[in-house]
Amino acid sequence: MKCEQAQKLISDRLDGKLGWWGRKRLDRHLTACEVCRDYVLAQEIIQREALKTEEVDYPPEWWRQFEQVLQEKLIQSAPDEEAISVLPAGISADIKEDKNNNKKGRSWTFRPHVLQAASLLVVVAATLFLIIYIGRSKNEELPLPLILSYEDSYFNLSQLLAEDEEAASDLARSLEEDILQETIFFESEGEFLDIDYNYETENSSAQPEDLQVENINFEEGL
Amino acid sequence: MRKSRLIYLVIILLLASFSEVYGQGHPARRDRNVRENMFVLRTLRMTQALDLTEAQTAAIFPELNRAEKEKAQLQADLAREIRELRQLINNEKVEDREFEDRVAKILDLREKIKRRESEFEKFLLTQLTSAQKARYIIFDIDFNRGMMERMGRAGLAGKENK
Numbered sequence: 001m002k003c004e005q006a007q008k009l010i011s012d013r014l015d016g017k018l019g020w021w022g023r024k025r026l027d028r029h030l031t032a033c034e035v036c037r038d039y040v041l042a043q044e045i046i047q048r049e050a051l052k053t054e055e056v057d058y059p060p061e062w063w064r065q066f067e068q069v070l071q072e073k074l075i076q077s078a079p080d081e082e083a084i085s086v087l088p089a090g091i092s093a094d095i096k097e098d099k100n101n102n103k104k105g106r107s108w109t110f111r112p113h114v115l116q117a118a119s120l121l122v123v124v125a126a127t128l129f130l131i132i133y134i135g136r137s138k139n140e141e142l143p144l145p146l147i148l149s150y151e152d153s154y155f156n157l158s159q160l161l162a163e164d165e166e167a168a169s170d171l172a173r174s175l176e177e178d179i180l181q182e183t184i185f186f187e188s189e190g191e192f193l194d195i196d197y198n199y200e201t202e203n204s205s206a207q208p209e210d211l212q213v214e215n216i217n218f219e220e221g222l
Numbered sequence: 223m224r225k226s227r228l229i230y231l232v233i234i235l236l237l238a239s240f241s242e243v244y245g246q247g248h249p250a251r252r253d254r255n256v257r258e259n260m261f262v263l264r265t266l267r268m269t270q271a272l273d274l275t276e277a278q279t280a281a282i283f284p285e286l287n288r289a290e291k292e293k294a295q296l297q298a299d300l301a302r303e304i305r306e307l308r309q310l311i312n313n314e315k316v317e318d319r320e321f322e323d324r325v326a327k328i329l330d331l332r333e334k335i336k337r338r339e340s341e342f343e344k345f346l347l348t349q350l351t352s353a354q355k356a357r358y359i360i361f362d363i364d365f366n367r368g369m370m371e372r373m374g375r376a377g378l379a380g381k382e383n384k
Contacts, residue, residue, distance in 0.1 A: 035371075150362065151293060151339050153369040154260065158301055161256065168256060171372060175259035182266040 001029045001181050006036045014047055032174045042130040050123050067114055257297065261290050264365055271361040272354045282349050289342035293335055300331040 009026040012018040018026065030037055148156070161168040265286065274282065307324050310316050347355055 148366055148370070149336075149339060150264070150366055150369075151297070151335050153366045154257070155297065155300070155335075157369060157372065158256070158297065159304070162301065162305070172255045172259055174372070175256065175263055179259060179263050179266065182263065182270070 001025060001177065003033060003036055003039075005181075006030070006033065007039055010036065010040050010043060014043055028177070032170065032177070046123065046127050046130065049126060063115065066118065070114075070118065257294050260369070261294075267365060268358070268361060272350065272357055274354075278349055282346060285342065285345055289338060293338050296331055296335045296338065300328065300335065303328050303331065 006026060006029045009018060009022050009029075012022065013026060030040065157171075161171060265283075269279070272278075303324065307328065310320065310324065346358065350358060
């Protein structure tokens, strides 16, 4: 399974919409993919933080100060109309009305949707930070990924695997899973063929004769 | 067109799975499994990434298969030479000439692998349109990066076991 597919399934799982078969496929992918495991952790943190915002209970005075600081920053960072236009329509209207009614700098009154907008901004910023941070820390671990050829990469991999049989077996299995995914998922068609494909390798009874026949077909077919 | 391509892919898949069963438990065979699976996966992804026509597939795949067989053999020889060299280094009785021969052999194998890879790539590029050539370059980088990521994960697994 590709990581982007797995991440869709992770999102479904967090929403409680993932079925049994999806859960099974996702669990299998997560055991082999550290990147997606980190993604799950990040998503869980974000979800937890997002749920917390509903429980926040600061005094009204705190919100008045927050509101003033937010307004000042918005006005400083962009021309008036632009600053107002980035806020939701209700708030923009309030600010415009406020500006028209009182040019002496009276601040606009507190509205609950300001709290919602601010919470949303915080969640979006936290999400972006986590995605960028995790992505960057993963890339930093990669050894010269862009300059090695396929054969160089394979050679390095094989040297590493020569010392670790378990890792070699895991890799062979994860490659088989990827191959299986590639054959049943046609991205260009945009459809997922949800076939209950029993891909047995451990208990299969293929004989060397079968292999020979397949080898011949393989060469002719290619 | 898509159907016929799918048939090729299924054949490759079957070959890979049968090979897996046939060689379970043998270290040299296990390396071949990784190599074969890697080749199958790369071929599948390349076919999708480049969106090859039937004519292109017919022209490219036989050469791709030939190149793969030669390179796989060379990589196996290289792995064996390096394994033996590791053992020789720890042996104090080995003469300099032996080392020289081994090193020369390893350098020669490396050179042959590079040459064969480059030869196939040149051939491949003659078969592709300009847009496909561009897509191939990007595909190649992305696939190799994926391999390095796998290597990173395998490296971590190895450390945990020690």
